[in-house]
Amino acid sequence: MKLTELTVIVPTRNEEKNIPRFLASVPEAVELIVVDASEDRTVEILKRERGSPLRVLRYYGNISQARQLGADSARTPWLLFSDADVEFPPGYFPRVLGHEGESAVIPFPGRRWVAIFDIKSTSAHRREQAFPKPLPRVQESGTVPC
Secondary structure, three states: OOHHHEEEEEEEOOOOOOHHHHHHOOOOOOEEEEEEOOOOOHHHHHHHHOOOOEEEEEOOOOHHHHHHHHHHHOOOOEEEEOOOOOOOOOOHHHHHHOOOOOOEEEEOOOOOEEEEEEHHHOOHHHHHHHOOOOOOOOEEEEEEOO
C-alpha cells in the first residue's frame, strides 16, 4: 500500500480546537475526507491549514451516516476511519503502509484504535445491508484541487 492509496475519513462537529493537531499528524499525501456538521471555524481551519487532497462534505446526519458518506465518496482502495481528536503518533502511517492483505484494526499507544478497510473486498451487498436506503444528497462545501 502507498499513502496515495489511503483515504482518512473523519466526521467533525465543532472541532476547531482539535483539528490543527489532527491535521499535523496526517501526512499530506493522504486524501482526507471531512464530513462536517460544525457551527464553528472547523472548515475554515481545514481549508487554511491543509493542502490537497482534501474534500469537505457538509452533512448534518448522525456519525454512522457521516462515516458511510465519507466511504462512499472516497476514491482510494483503502479507508482509515478516525475522529478529529486523534493525534497519530510518529511512525503510525509507516506501520499502516506495512499492512498488506485484509482489513484490520491497527492500534497505537493509549486507548485508541483506528480501523482500516480494504474496500476492494467489501461487497456491494454488505454496504446495502448497512444502509439499504441511499443517503440524502449533500453539499460539498469546497474541494481543494489536487
